[in-house]
Amino acid sequence: MPQLSQVKSLKEQFEEDGFVIARGAIPVDLLAHVERQTYSLAKKLLGPTETKGIAECPFETLRTLERTDRDAFATVCGFSGSSLAGFAITTCPGLLGVLREICSREVFDLFPTLFGLFWNDRSTTRLHYDWHQETSYYQGYPESIHTWFPLFRNLKDEDGPMIVCRGSHKEHFSFDTEFIENGLTQLRVRQSIAEQFEQVHCSISRGDVVIFHERCLHSTGTNFSALPRISGIIRYVALLEDRQGFRPHMQRAAGKKMLSDSQQ
Ligand SMILES: O=C(O)CCC(=O)C(=O)O
Numbered sequence: 001m002p003q004l005s006q007v008k009s010l011k012e013q014f015e016e017d018g019f020v021i022a023r024g025a026i027p028v029d030l031l032a033h034v035e036r037q038t039y040s041l042a043k044k045l046l047g048p049t050e051t052k053g054i055a056e057c058p059f060e061t062l063r064t065l066e067r068t069d070r071d072a073f074a075t076v077c078g079f080s081g082s083s084l085a086g087f088a089i090t091t092c093p094g095l096l097g098v099l100r101e102i103c104s105r106e107v108f109d110l111f112p113t114l115f116g117l118f119w120n121d122r123s124t125t126r127l128h129y130d131w132h133q134e135t136s137y138y139q140g141y142p143e144s145i146h147t148w149f150p151l152f153r154n155l156k157d158e159d160g161p162m163i164v165c166r167g168s169h170k171e172h173f174s175f176d177t178e179f180i181e182n183g184l185t186q187l188r189v190r191q192s193i194a195e196q197f198e199q200v201h202c203s204i205s206r207g208d209v210v211i212f213h214e215r216c217l218h219s220t221g222t223n224f225s226a227l228p229r230i231s232g233i234i235r236y237v238a239l240l241e242d243r244q245g246f247r248p249h250m251q252r253a254a255g256k257k258m259l260s261d262s263q264q
Contacts, residue, residue, distance in 0.1 A: 018169030019212035025094035038080040045072040081115025110236040121228035126183030128220040136187040142241035154205040160223030165197035168217035
C-alpha cells in the first residue's frame with residue numbers, strides 16, 4: 001500500500017508533469033447539451049437541401065458542413081461552446097476546484113476564453129496541430145492555463161486524442177512558423193525535441209479534463225478511427241498579472257487563438 005506521503009497532490013503533479021487529468025470534473029449532462037446544440041447549429045447552417053440524404057447524425061452533419069462550407073464550419077466550432085451550457089462548463093465547480101488547487105492565484109481573477117471546438121477527422125489534416133506550446137501563440141500575454149476535454153464520446157488511443165509530453169513545460173522551445181492556407185498556423189517545435197519526453201495520449205472519458213501548462217508541449221494525435229474526434233478547449237488567462245509590454249486591447253486584434261479557438 002502506498003504511504004500517504006507518496007501520493008502526490010494535483011498541484012505537485014502539475015508542477016512535475018506540466019499537466020493533470022481531472023476525472024469527472026465536468027458534468028456529462030452539460031457536455032451532452034453542448035453536443036445537441038452543436039448538432040442543431042450545424043444542421044441549421046447546412047440548410048434543408050444539404051441535410052437531405054445525409055445520415056441523421058452529428059458527425060456526418062459536421063463532416064458535410066466542413067466539406068461544403070468552411071466558414072459555417074468555423075462558426076460552429078467557434079460558437080457552439082458560447083451558450084449558457086458552455087459557460088456552465090467553463091465555470092463548473094469540478095473544473096474550478098481543480099484550477100483552484102493547482103494554480104497559486106485567485107481563480108476568479110482568471111479570464112476564460114470562449115469555449116472552442118477542436119475537430120480531428122482523418123482527412124482534415126489542415127486542422128491538425130503539430131508539436132507546439134501555447135506560450136508561443138500567447139506571446140506577451142500574462143500566464144495562461146489550458147483545458148481540453150472530449151465532448152461527444154469517450155476517447156481511446158485510436159481516436160487521435162491530444163498527445164502531451166510529460167515534463168516538457170520547464171522550457172520554452174524555439175519553433176518554426178508556417179501559415180497553412182485555410183488551415184491552422186503552426187508554431188512547430190521539432191519532433192526530435194518531443195521525442196525526448198514521455199508522450200501521453202489523452203484517451204479520457206467524457207467528463208474528464210486535461211489541464212495543462214502554457215509551456216506543455218502537445219500535438220494532435222493521429223485519428224485511426226472512422227469517426228471524428230471532437231474536443232472542447234477553454235483557456236484561462238491570468239490577465240491581471242504583469243508581463244512586460246502587455247496591453248489587452250492591442251492583443252485582442254492579434255490573438256485569434258485567444259478570442260476563440262474556432263478552426264478556420
Ligand atoms: O485537440 C488537439 O488535438 C490539439 C489541441 C491543442 O493543440 C490545443 O488545445 O492547443
